Amino acid sequence: LQGSCCTCGMGTQLGTSVPPVRDLTGTMASAPSSAGFVVGHAGLYQALAMFAVAYFIIGMTVLSVCAIATNGALDAGGAYYMISRALGPEFGGSIGIMFFLANVCGSALYVLGLVEAVVDSFGIPPVGTGVHVLPQSYWYELLYGTVLLALCLLVCLVGASIYAKATFLIFLIVAGVLGTILVSFFATRPIGVPIRLPYFNGSETENGSFTGFSLTTLRENLGGGYGVDYTTGQMMSFSSVFAVMFNGCTGIMAGSNMSGDLKRPSYSIPRGTISAVLFTYLVYNLLAFLMCATCNRTLLQKDYGFLRDISIFPPLVTVGIYAATLSAAMSNLIGASRILYALARDDLFGRALALAKKTSASGNPVMAVILSWLVVQLVLFSGKLNTIAGVVTTFFLLVYATVNLACLALEWASAPNFRPTFRYFTWHTCLLGIAGCCVMMFLISPVSASASLGFLLVLLLALHYLSPRGFLTCSPPSLQVRKYLLMLDVRKDHVKFWRPQMLLMVQNPRGSARLIDFVNDLKKSGLYVLGHVELQDLDALPSDPLQPQQDSWLSLVDKLNVKAFISLTLAPSVRHGVRQLLFTSGLGSILLSLWDEKCQGVWRHLDGRCQSHPPRGLEASVSAVLRGLKTPGRAMPRGSEALGVGSAKEEEEEGAVNFPANATQVSDEYVCAANKLVLEQSPAPAVRFLYLPRPPADTSLYPLYLRQLELLTRGLGPTVLVHGVSAVTSTQL
Template identity: 25%
Template sequence: MSSAMLVLSFIVAFCTTSCLSAIASSGGVVSEGGPYHMLSRSLGPYAGASVGITYYLGFALLGVLESVGAVDALVMAAPSLADIPGYHQIFGGSLVLILNVVVWGGIHVVTKLGVFFVVVVGLTILMFYVGIFVSPQSDAIEIAGVTGLSASTLSDNLGPSYDDGVRFGTVLSIVFPCFTGILSGANRADVLRDPPKSIRNGTFGAITISLFMYLSFMLLWGAVATSDYLKHGPYGTEAAAAHLRRLAGVNNDEARTIVGQIVWPHRIPAYVGIFISSVSQALQCFTVAPRLMQSISADNLLPILKPLSVVNRKREPARAVLVTTILSIALSMIGNLDLIAPLLTMCFLVCYAFMNVSCLMLTLLKTPTWRPAGIFRRRFRLWYILSSFVGVVAALAVMIIVSVYWTIGVLVLAALLYLYLDWVGAEAEWGSGFAGLRYNFALTALQGLQEKVHKRINWRPQVLVLYQVGNGADHSGGDGDTNSMLSKTGCHDLLRFYGQMRKGRGMCIASAIVVDGDDKRVAAERSRVAEVMAQESLQGFADVVVAPSFGEGASYAVQLAGIGGLRPNSVLLAWPSNWQGRSDEACEFVRLLQFATNTGKAIMCVKNMSFMPVGERSIPMNGTIDVWWMIHDGGFLLLCAHFLKQHKVWRGCQVRVLLVMEHADDEATETAKSNLRKLLTGHRLLDNVVIEVVVLHDDAMIEPYTYDWTMKVNNRGDDLAATEIGFKRQNTLPTSLDDLFNGVLPAKEQQNPSSLPHHPSLQQRRVPNTKPFDEDLEWNVESDLLSNVHNKIEERRSYMDRLAQVNAFSSNSQSGNSLKVPSGGASQRRPSTVVHPNSARPYMRMNSIIAERSKDSALVMMNMPDIWSTETEKDCASYMAYCDCLTKSLDRVLLLHSTGMEVFTRF
């Protein structure tokens, strides 16, 4: 079993040495500055520092272990010292202090003593070998248990023979420290002439020689004396206590005779040799540990350790030596090898395991800076992968075998150190294997995201927030100049408003458009937007775009923001508050909306941003969130309302959905309300929602929403069918009002659900056609633009009718049928039968209906109509005037427009 312990320890040391050699031969920063430098530059600063501190603790414990072992050798030579109470603590602490004083003198002192130590260790080992081979064979000694070299004795000792309370792991924890010196070459890498070659040849040679030496010792000791003698001394088990302490010579004079009877020529030189060997190893540990601590402190990852990074005039880490001395003296008060060895073993095994992990990660990730010898040859790559993987598994196996509790304790300690470093948030200027791992995971995930389907199925808002900085817009987030497109909006308030929708668990990309800005303004804005995103806990990215105008910069951002499946699917921006008289900027804004829609982006426009409860104005709102659903974009409206309702600002509001329908009777309105409530309940959205139906007699009130809706519905159905995504209609949120009747109305009516049967008895929310229009409203300024809306709609309707006839002719020609053009043209909705002397009045009338119900609402959400034309500045201004007309007298408005292609499924 002792041979199995040695082989298992050797496997861990061999695999770790292979990784150490690879890291040392890679070149660059990872092969400089010792094991900690290698770990931190390959695993990253946080993981490297946490493992480095554990490694430092291991070195301190190893120095204490060797010091306590030296005290045992001293007591072997002078047994009377054992009569002093607490002699382990007294002599061990004193020896630790003396050795650290030597270390204080500088590394040159330790180096000069190195040759002497090597000679003494070699002579001591030789004394044991010779003593075993010339061990006495007399009958008297044989009775005591020493048989001399004998095959039968070896055969009798091959099997395990543990005393009570001792197991394989207990002994392994004491055997494993024999292979803890493999990092000595790395610790001296800065003074080696050829570090890669010296570390590789020296370390492999050292562990190979150690393996054969320890194996030979185990076999020879097993062949020279009986098991009972080796465990308990010449007087057997009755005079024995714990066998490990007796073998080390603690509180048992008889046990010390094992060395005295076997060693040649005399026991006193052997005792001196054991003492000096232990002292030399302890001195090496106390030399390395302070320098390791100084390296960790110099990286400035832990503020509390920063004072230890100072070195004296001789370039010696005097402060780190002092801290190591105090810590080592405190640890020496344990005074028990059985307690020190397991913790020491764990600390080194954690370091070995993570060194193997770093080599494995760097090889698998093919990091460009990872260039060890032979890495570009397949057999070497396989060797690095295999050896590092076996090293990790073997290290973890030894840890668990030694003690499950100690394993958990040390790993928890390393994890706590990592979390503390992460919490402190110190920045480092080097990358890591973990960063490379995250990069590869992210790249694989991005490549795996199918952008087209990801945008449509299980839709979530991935929002591009656009706002202007410059030309009078306050880049600090305050109010802008009254001449700015975003005046009095507080440009960063857009980000804060989006923060209230973050329950959508989507991504946010904030793009600040700096108009003719300099480098200082760009840097300041980039820092400011990152700060706001951190304050609002927004997940996403931020950047600044420099452009000569807001529209041009915003178009850049819409085209280039995001990557792969993580491109934004929505755009959030502020509605210009002072566009009247600035037709060029109004045209720029409308064309931006058109461009975003054409690129597959949904639109979210915040109107009257200065009234929104964000930033310093953020207080819990009461009242209602009114969702005005006019023909289309219903699912988008409902989902955005749900996201807002999850935030504490809007949580106290009740959602009220107002369905705007044309020429519907009581049966149709009740059907719409019932089906919508069932869908919301099935999707677990908007609890206790109030649903109202507003029935219109005059189609002209919402003609911008209806003139081309039939063709849009057909196109949407064809596009969704082409995706082959396999969703069920009843499992999706409705997009249009027509979706509320699918599967409910007869087949004939499903073809044209908006043309519902009339009923003489209408709902209370029905708007009578005879109610006079309030002539006192001041609409004269916008009447011309609103009249232009009607004219453009009529032109567009005529164009759509001609297009529908062409499509119908083409379809019937291909099928061999005669052409039958519907009498109503492409639009199956009821045309307006009322002649209006002023075509702007229907739109004003629609505003009065909206304001009557929602003037005092906490928030009004409303879908925007499609943009009918951007050919001239007047066409763009007409669109702006129409949206302003609908939302006049409303304090807080969120205007939305979906692409019509989003699918909101449930499971």
């Protein structure tokens, strides 16, 4: 990606510090991730353990994010941009989609939480009064959520500049609310708080208590006391409470999601994100302790908005909670739009996301914002926030695990271009982050975790065939290839592990497409090289003429869909060129064991470039091949459609001279009879395999050798002549 999607350029504080702090400190007091909800069900000990686990996972991920962010220039897309540039389009695209869905569901989660808070305040008649401010039903609550989401849409459509200003304003409100709450714990006298439970029995009322600081209250709240969630009627557990609580921690990526809108992302992301993590972790633990020491369990479990009831200035708390929750929804919405825009610009999904590329005159991706808003609107139909909390948490954990995986891959691969200025990470932190994310995924919801991994696998496979190779599909395998090539030893080869290593000589690729495809079918997971000899002298040329041809040959391989390498050479003759390719086309212990010639000029002298070669040029080349290489097998094709295949490890041919025979020289009549026998005894196959005799040592017999091969294969159709240097039967496992 070049450039950024916006030209506003936010700094460290507004871009990366304020959004996470605003989201975390604001939503901890709201219904979606209430600190009171956590300590009310889990108790102080388990709540502190949840915070520690959540922030451990987040901390390890933040270290990886900081390392990748300081390794080079960042653009729009946040975590997606980092992962796609580190692990390639397969992982980047699939995780980008999941991160987009996580932000979309997170935005819907905050909107539903805000609707619930509004309905709790204005939709239920307060005790002792008959004022009914807002009507209540599923459709009315959906309408309220739609209106709130439309407000978020308007801010995001204006652009990142107004978003930054709104962020700072809401942060000031949240800071005031937080200060008011802390003061209220000390200033408010013990009071009873009436609680209405409308979802179970509209006429039932319970009383919670704010006791002030009390050791008795603290002891009662130390252990867990999981009860029924009054909004869903489901029994809560450690995993379900953690799932709801962890959603309040996902805002920590709000700063990195705006990477394309930052002035200096590599400077701002590490400083802003780490400071936000440390600050919010301390505030979370402080509030948990204060709540456990001053509020009884009934108040904590049954009234998610109890902080408003005990505040010295309740309207400010109400406004702060509403503003923070709305801001968190807006943050997830604009983050989702940036991810969608980055996916569209990378063309990973073709025309499916083409509409999301459109931007306003200022560079704001308005169509991506609208599409993201539409998806969030669809999620709002779920109705209950705790219903989608587990799915959102699983998606975020999977994204965090992949961010750690990206950093781990770069670190283990020792990539030369991976030189982050942020050094406070190791592969141990990456590995711990991956393990923590994966374990918590399955603890929270095994079904959601399995479904998420399955969805990720489907996206990986789809993008694998649609996208070019990236780092994960290129660099680490290259390192593994080098490692295992060094471990190969030709002295320890065994015939049972033999695979054909094929070099197919191609003069005219336009007329050899079927032959290239056929040899590709024969290679059986072996090495396959397409060789071409250019008959010129490099010393007499101003530049290498093969360099421009390389891309054309690679395009041919892609078009024919064959798994082959390309090897081109300059030589004064085909014989010299073939020898060069045979000696240079192998790699390590993977040496070419077969030579396939497709040069009609050598065979039939139809090409002007080959007419100057003597008739024995082919036989000499065959003889040179069979003498020169110490590899398992050799082959020589017959005609323009013939191929070769070799087999077995070369051994000394002891006893060849003493082999019993009835003839000292094979006559042409004998060869013709063998040819006739083959034709009569078998129907016409697609291809025949015959033995290729070793060329005679006397070069004067080369014409006879070639003539008898012609007689042997006359009328046989496509024929493969095979020469094996040793037995290929193995009795060992």
